[in-house]
Amino acid sequence: MSDPLLENDPWVQELGERKGAEGYARGYVKGFAKNFAKVLMKGMVEELMKSFIEAQAESLRESIETVVQARFPVLYDLAMERVDQIEDPALLQRVLVTMSVASSKRKVRQFLRALPVEQESPLTNEASQEEFDD
Helix, strand or coil: CCCHHHHHCHHHHHHHHHHHHHHHHHHHHHHHHHHHHHHHHHHHHHHHHHHHHHHHHHHHHHHHHHHHHHHCHHHHHHHHHHHCCCCCHHHHHHHHHHHHHCCCHHHHHHHHHHCCCCCCCCCCCCCCHHHHCC
16 A cells, blocks of 8 residues: 555655666666677677687698698799688688699699689689699
């Protein structure tokens, strides 16, 4: 039961409004903090994934460099010019495998020239690994 005298009292009304505003503010801050934490975590995860992919790509480039120096040193400049432009670890992995198993400089040169000059999705141009396998 409610008391009409208390309900109409200005002090009680002001107190109720203040408590309602405080509750709203607490809820707003709590919701803001929760959403901020989600956004912050999402950004951190995205940065970690980006760093991981960049590190993986750099490691693959170094492996490709080693293979090219050992197997096809005359093609080193062409290989590194093309490989340095590739960011996709899957494409770099395909380049590494191709360089490792290629049977001739001619096939390696053909493969390298067919690689995308600017970043594209892996081997979407006319190059395909099957063309270069023996």
